[in-house]
Amino acid sequence: MIASTANYLWCVDDVLGHGATASVFKARKKRTGEHVAVKVFNEVSYHRPLEVQMREFEMLRRLNHNNIVKLFAVEELASKQKVLIMEYCSGGNLLGLLEEPEHSFGLQELEFRTVLECVVNGMTHLRENGVVHRDIKPGNIMRQVAEDGRSIYKLTDFGAARALDDDEKFVSIYGTEEYLHPDMYERAVLHKPQHKTYGVCVDLWSIGVTFYHAATGSLPFIPFGGARRNKLVMFKITTEVPAAAISGVQRVEDGPIEWGYNLPHNCQLSQGLRVQLVPMLAAILEPDQGRCWVFDQFFSAATDILQRVTVYVFSLMQASAHVIYIHHYSTVSIFYEEVAAQTAVQVELQHYLFLGHDLLLEPSMKVVNFPPTSPSQPLILLSRGTETHTGLPHREPDTFPIPSKFDVVTDSHFSRVMVGVVHQYLRMVNALHQNREQLLQGYYSYMMKMRKECGDAILIIRMLNMRLKPCIDTEYRLHNQVKHTSDPPSSNDNNQKMRRIQDLLPVYDAGIRDFQNHLEHLHVELAKYFEGLALDKSRQRMKTLLEKIMAIHQQYRKDRLNGKLSYNDEQIHKFEKIQLSTHIRRVKGLYRVDCLQKYKDLLTSATTWSSILHNMQSRLEDFGHLSQGLMADLEMFEEHQNKVLDNILLQPNGAKQEAAEPSRDKDQMVLRMYHLKEEMEILVGELQCNNSIIERLGTPAPAALKPDLA
Known part of the structure; x- marks a missing residue:
């Protein structure tokens, strides 16, 4: 049946909704075919006082906002009853x-x-x-x-x-x-x-x-x-x-x-x-x-x-994803506190990576200056402390026993509930897959960070060696040059320090190269997990099971609407229930055996990786502090030796002394030239080290989620 006003028409079967006082229909404007919604009041509503009937009309006329349904017109049916012509919303309610x-x-x-x-x-x-x-x-x-x-x-x-x-x-x-x-x-x-x-x-x-x-x-x-x-x-x-x-x-x-x-x-x-x-x-x-x-x-x-912006953070050692709601004008200090409140990682222990690189954040920096993050590209939170995994990202949903008796209403309700539950299973499978991906990408970035720091440490050792050798050689020549004097250029303590540094550097070099070998083994292991993740079809299989359960639910809805089924339809209904039970068992098995177990296996490996990398990071930080002290000692030795050389060259010589010792000035000049040559070699070595660092920093980090680690 078709109903209409002067400018709009609709089919009375095309109902958008029913209420206590009216029904809403999907209608079209006669002139343009534009979709609108028509609110037609029932008989009870039309018997209300006129001022009550007009209240909604007048109320809508005074409202004009994008988040309030618009009133286009008030028109009349042939019965002179008024209807509301309103904005049509295509997504229902x-x-x-x-x-x-x-x-x-x-x-x-x-x-x-x-x-x-x-x-x-x-x-x-x-x-x-x-x-x-x-x-x-x-x-x-x-x-x-x-x-x-x-x-x-x-x-x-x-x-x-x-x-x-x-x-x-x-x-x-x-x-x-x-x-x-x-x-x-x-x-x-x-x-x-x-x-x-x-x-x-x-x-x-x-x-x-x-x-x-x-x-x-x-x-x-x-x-x-x-x-x-x-x-x-x-x-x-x-x-x-x-x-x-x-x-x-x-x-x-x-x-x-x-x-x-x-x-x-x-x-x-x-x-x-x-x-x-x-x-x-x-x-x-x-x-x-x-x-x-x-x-x-x-x-x-x-x-x-x-008004708060969202910053996505993945806490690597805890294997947990977080969303930080924070004002754009807040400082990094406040951001650190918000992260600490959610993760329990203390402010002083927080360090961040983004897209494989260190993210350097100053406490006074504003959140508005953060790089844009998303669930797939979060900030990776590293903790300088020892953290433990927070557990599984979701709890397995409750399921109910399948109804044993044949009842179209009960079966339809049960199948609908199970469709919702399997949707939750699918979300959990997707979340586990994303967490595995974030863990692998995060640990890859962490390993690359450690690889870079190991390389930097090797360069520092090279630089220390380059500066140490000339110091020792100069000390030897100075000792021979002035050994007959009562004022030696260096104390025995300084000599012992240089010898001790000379003995220690090969040990540190060997330890850091051992770290590099460990990293190579970890990269190989990580690559296997990346490969397994790429081949994992759990999400696709869960989607297929969901589609099968949804198909049974649609059939059960039809059976409920039909009411009494024929014998054959009843048997089909019962066979579908057996299939539904089978699909539900497969859903649980797929989640528990395939998805959850793979995630737990990765967490076990990640615990080992975290321990190795944390120890490595601590040792490298200790070496960094030590190398600064060694460099300061070498600078002190060099400064002392330069003063001694200057004193030798500026030492006054009488004519008699010059005649008696014609070769001494020559020896001093040769000694000074050797020292100058060694300083030039140090400078060249430092330039080479700097070039190596520049080349390493200029190498772009891999952007792919599955880098070629082999």
């Missing part, structure tokens, strides 16, 4: 998105932040216009899909909205019971007589429930049997929420309430975002209207979250 099995455990972080931003912006516009919505819920948040694929969320359904200042109250009841403030729930759902008034903060409660639902895929307050089956317990839970709690669940009938003070472990939001979000949820999920935040506090906290 947020509730529909959350009901997809893929989002059984909530939205991904980027999508959740988009919901947060759009709802906050839309609510800000409402508050600027003195409007309270009174029916905030995922079903009233529409989703528009932009040309670039990004979501834009828009508030809709202003049938319950009214103009209300912050200090005003109202007594009428609107809203959906799972999202109602408990004071309103008591009167609207339990029908208890009361004389309470309600302020604008009731919208904040609904927003808190909506955000929790979007973050986790479930409602925050759930009595045993469900909110609509156990209304008294639902009211008890929502009125007794302890301070700082954000959820309450009753697991068994008449059992205790399990209060939650954080988002569940299977939520897809990072710890960095949870730290920011949870205090805000706790403050607006406050049943006492007198203690609940006001809108200004909510907007301030939400805006603070949205």
Whole structure:
């Protein structure tokens, strides 16, 4: 059947949504074919007083914002009943998105932040216009899909909205019971007589429930049997929420309430975002209207979250990924503290690599000057201390026994739940794969850093040798030249120091070359893991299993709609259940045996690598401090020898002494020339070392995720 107004037409079967007072249809503009949404009110709604009917029209006319569904026109049906012509949103609503099995455990972080931003912006516009919505819920948040694929969320359904200042109250009841403030729930759902008034903060409660639902895929307050089956317990839970709690669940009938003070472990939001979000949820999920935040506090906290930039960090020794939410104007010192709060790696022990190179960060540097990071290209955090792996990135999801009895409704519900669970398994497999990739790339960068530092240490030893040999030779010649004098050029202590340095340098050289050999062995081992990662097909296999389970779920949905099945269809249904059970076992086996075991094997090797590299780094740092002391000693020896030579050349000689010792001046000149030659050789050697360092620094780091380490 086709319905129409003067400028729009629609099919009554093309329903976008139903509500208590109206239905929304997908329609087209007659002249252009442009899609719009038409809100048609039911008979009960049309019998309301005219001023009540016109309230939504007038409310939408005064609102104009990108995060609020636009009202294009108010038109009439042939019956003279008015309908709303509104903006069509191609992505449905947020509730529909959350009901997809893929989002059984909530939205991904980027999508959740988009919901947060759009709802906050839309609510800000409402508050600027003195409007309270009174029916905030995922079903009233529409989703528009932009040309670039990004979501834009828009508030809709202003049938319950009214103009209300912050200090005003109202007594009428609107809203959906799972999202109602408990004071309103008591009167609207339990029908208890009361004389309470309600302020604008009731919208904040609904927003808190909506955000929790979007973050986790479930409602925050759930009595045993469900909110609509156990209304008294639902009211008890929502009125007794302890301070700082954000959820309450009753697991068994008449059992205790399990209060939650954080988002569940299977939520897809990072710890960095949870730290920011949870205090805000706790403050607006406050049943006492007198203690609940006001809108200004909510907007301030939400805006603070949205204005923070994200810095992705992978803690190598802990094998853990982190997202740091921080203001762009914050300094590196504050960033270090935020990282320490999440990782427990102390500020003084933190060192960072990015794209295979050392990232030098000054404490006063601003975060806005950081290189852009992403989940696949994070900052690699190295700890100068000994760290241990933090554990697995996810906890394996709970599964339920497959229903033994034939029941199309129960089987359809079970298959839907399992589709959501397998989506979570797939996310975990992807996360394990990414963590393995980050571990390998991080340790490759760490090994390359150690290889460079070993090379630098070898160059320092070469330089020390080049400066030590002339010192020893000069000392020998000076000793022969002036051995008959009572003032030797150097003390025995200096001679012993030079000899000791001469003995120590080959030992250090051999130790560092041993480090280089260790690094080559580690590179070979690392290359094998890279090869194994490239050949790993676990993600593709998990996707295939998910597709098979989704196909069974689609068939079970059809069976549920059909109701009673024929004998043959019933047998097919039962055979599909056997296949479903087989697929679920394969999902668990694939995760545990292939993915999880490979990850644990890599962690075992990474523990060994970390110990070797940490020891190597400590020894090289010790050598660095020692080499500075040795270089200072050599400079002191050289300075002393130069003074002695100058004294010899400037020593006054009488005519008699010159006649008696004609060869002494010649010997002194030869000695000075030898010394000058040795200084020139040192200079040439230092230039060669510097050229070697420049060439090494000029060599670009490998950009590929799987470098050729062999």
